[in-house]
Amino acid sequence: MDNSELVPVINIGLNTGRYNFDYAMEELKALSEANHMNVVETTVQNLSQPVAGTYFGTGKVEELRDIVVDTGAEIVVANDELTPSQIRNLEKVVKVPVMDRTGLILAIFANRAQSREAKLQVELAKLQYQMPRLHTAMNQRLDQQTGTSAGGGFTNRGAGEAQIELNRRTVQRQINHVRHELKEVDKSATVKRQQRERVQLPNVALIGYTNAGKSTIMNELIKRYGMNEDKQVMVKNMLFATLDTSVRQLQFDDSKKLLLSDTVGFVSQLPTTLVEAFKSTLYEAANADLLIQVVDYSSPNRIDMMSTTKKTLTEIGVPDLPMVTVYNKADLTDNDYPSRAGDEIVVSAKDPASIDLLVQVIREKVFKNYVTATFLIPFEKGDVVSYLNEHASVKATDYLENGTKIEAEVTNVDYQRFEQYVVEE
Ligand SMILES: Nc1nc2c(ncn2[C@@H]2O[C@H](COP(=O)(O)OP(=O)(O)OP(=O)(O)O)[C@@H](O)[C@H]2O)c(=O)[nH]1
Numbered sequence: 001m002d003n004s005e006l007v008p009v010i011n012i013g014l015n016t017g018r019y020n021f022d023y024a025m026e027e028l029k030a031l032s033e034a035n036h037m038n039v040v041e042t043t044v045q046n047l048s049q050p051v052a053g054t055y056f057g058t059g060k061v062e063e064l065r066d067i068v069v070d071t072g073a074e075i076v077v078a079n080d081e082l083t084p085s086q087i088r089n090l091e092k093v094v095k096v097p098v099m100d101r102t103g104l105i106l107a108i109f110a111n112r113a114q115s116r117e118a119k120l121q122v123e124l125a126k127l128q129y130q131m132p133r134l135h136t137a138m139n140q141r142l143d144q145q146t147g148t149s150a151g152g153g154f155t156n157r158g159a160g161e162a163q164i165e166l167n168r169r170t171v172q173r174q175i176n177h178v179r180h181e182l183k184e185v186d187k188s189a190t191v192k193r194q195q196r197e198r199v200q201l202p203n204v205a206l207i208g209y210t211n212a213g214k215s216t217i218m219n220e221l222i223k224r225y226g227m228n229e230d231k232q233v234m235v236k237n238m239l240f241a242t243l244d245t246s247v248r249q250l251q252f253d254d255s256k257k258l259l260l261s262d263t264v265g266f267v268s269q270l271p272t273t274l275v276e277a278f279k280s281t282l283y284e285a286a287n288a289d290l291l292i293q294v295v296d297y298s299s300p301n302r303i304d305m306m307s308t309t310k311k312t313l314t315e316i317g318v319p320d321l322p323m324v325t326v327y328n329k330a331d332l333t334d335n336d337y338p339s340r341a342g343d344e345i346v347v348s349a350k351d352p353a354s355i356d357l358l359v360q361v362i363r364e365k366v367f368k369n370y371v372t373a374t375f376l377i378p379f380e381k382g383d384v385v386s387y388l389n390e391h392a393s394v395k396a397t398d399y400l401e402n403g404t405k406i407e408a409e410v411t412n413v414d415y416q417r418f419e420q421y422v423v424e425e
């Protein structure tokens with residue numbers, strides 16, 4: 001896409017000195033680009049806190065108006081979440097729609113959502129965000145951008161109170177409707193989860209900042225160990241390529257299996273409405289036996305990205321789980337790869353030796369509770385024999401007159417289950 005197809009925008013931010021401001025502004029630029037915008041100018045102000053009515057101070061707002069005129073920017077994008085009146089007051093002066101960080105992330109999510117559940121979750125978050133902002137110019141813009149009709153089709157600018165009240169009621173009805181549909185979707189998702197849990201395989205989740213390479217790694221693993229190769233997941237060089245959790249089963253050469261899930265990428269200051277929306281999507285991560293944190297090792301912001309990931313995990317209620325850190329994209333750095341230091345590895349997703357190392361680390365972590373034992377299973381217990389053939393790593397089978405003798409490596413749980421058949425060597 002060349003620049004002429006992109007919407008020219010101005011990024012604005014308040015440096016309150018409280019967090020890594022430069023990183024946040026860089027991220028805002030990346031988010032803007034992910035939303036088909038071209039950042040033509042960035043304007044910041046140092047203030048200990050936002051001005052209640054207008055975010056920026058009066059003089060700075062006037063200056064912003066001039067910059068809008070000079071650059072021909074069509075939208076102003078603020079680094080923070082603004083109050084509805086801040087948006088409205090700013091719009092009055094700068095005379096173009098003002099979008100805040102939350103609105104921007106919502107617009108990206110709305111464009112990326114694929115599955116019905118993700119679409120509904122984003123729709124709900126968007127409606128909740130729009131509710132108090134129905135009278136802003138940006139509200140209409142968000143509707144146009146996301147191509148949905150929610151709350152659209154009416155003129156909000158200068159609309160009378162009665163009209164706004166009517167719109168509010170429409171949006172409330174839509175919220176109720178989406179909530180209801182989500183409940184239905186959730187029921188079938190719960191059934192799927194329960195089916196998976198019954199299988200009792202170790203659950204490994206890829207997590208981390210958006211664009212780190214989670215889906216690429218997932219696909220490399222599926223290619224080698226997937227049960228059916230065509231089920232690849234989407235990889236794209238853009239923020240939030242993955243909005244849904246996809247779960248795949250992997251089986252290694254010794255027939256040990258695990259479930260691997262790919263998850264939505266994180267970004268700093270993820271709006272609360274979206275954190276809520278994605279809790280169920282991140283269920284897999286919350287219930288994992290092992291987290292694989294993927295980090296873009298080539299990014300100068302990797303330290304901040306890692307703390308963002310850590311913070312988000314806490315926010316969505318993921319407990320302290322065993323974690324392996326994968327410094328990916330080492331091919332774009334001067335570092336040697338693959339290499340390992342304890343639970344941290346340096347890799348490049350497309351490098352086969354890197355994937356070998358990753359698999360080795362994962363196997364060490366999730367299969368550590370395996371034991372090798374010899375079972376003698378009576379012939380009438382054919383189901384136990386087929387279970388072991390299916391779920392355990394069978395090393396030897398011998399047909400004796402009093403049953404089938406199987407030497408196999410099994411999980412602790414399976415060992416206890418079939419302990420009655422264990423025989424001494
Ligand atoms: N050079 C290089 N590029 C990589 C590597 N791994 C992934 N990429 C590229 O990085 C981009 C993002 O990869 P994805 O796998 O989609 O990233 P993700 O973490 O799933 O991103 P989200 O789904 O947005 O959270 C793609 O263009 C990949 O081709 C790597 O090891 N080296």
Ligand SMILES: [Mg+2]
Nearest residue numbers: 214215241242
């Ligand atoms: Mg992805």
